[in-house]
Amino acid sequence: MSAKLYTFPISHFSEKARWGLDLANYPYLLNPLIPGQHIQTLKPLVSDLYVPVLETDSGIVQGSGHILDLVEEKAFGSKSSEEEKQMEETIDSKIGKSLQTLLYHFILDYPEIVGKLFLLNPAKLSDTVSPPEHFELIALSLKRRYKITPKNIDVVKLALDECAKELIEIYKTKKYFNGKSFGRVDLTIASLMGMLVEPKESPAYPWFTSITMPESFLQWKKDLGYDLLFDKIKEFYKDFRIQSK
Secondary structure (H helix, E strand, C coil): CCEEEEECCCCHHHHHHHHHHHHCCCCEEEEECCCCCHHHHHCCCCCCCCCCEEEECCEEEECHHHHHHHHHHHHHCCCCCHHHHHHHHHHHHHHHHHHHHHHHHHHCCCHHHHHHHCCCCCCCCCCCCCCCCCHHHHHHHHHHHCCCCHHHHHHHHHHHHHHHHHHHHHHCCCCCCCCCCCCHHHHHHHHHHHHHHCCCCCCCHHHHCCCCCCHHHHHHHHHCCCHHHHHHHHHHHHHHCCCCC
């Protein structure tokens, strides 16, 4: 049996796992799922119903970090240091999870945007797409899962900013986080912040260019001041994003 990778097309954690597998030339079948409808597919496999999930002959691997553990030596040429692992976990939490919350914070008032982003195949910018079935229920579930409240939005914005500014200082003097070559931290920051940068090499690019994001999101992104980090992410995608699927 070929390994199967279960993802959401726009999921940045899915992209992190997928990029690692592609970089390692790991053979897998891509199984994109629609949020909400993914429950039926994943229930027989895992107890906590989130992606990415890699189904292999030897068992189930869930979560982008665990999937990278499986392939890191082939993907990066060596095992990562403890410092890299710790920074990866920090980025996952402060940037990856924060951006999940912030994305839904900005788009849940726009059902037509959610409808396009949840498609298995990208639409065109000019297409009109209906909201997902049972959208109100989905929106309520997402608000609860990601704690979308005014107080928590302030908390995650601060966490994102602190981590991004720390990384900007690091990349001012280093081409790669580990000082030697493209590694786990570089891949993690690029994949998890890709939704803000929209590099053409990203598999999610056609989905994010099929929509016009709300003005509130565009203004927020413009005010971040992460240009150095965004340029670094574009560079990583251009140089290292090889897609097998």
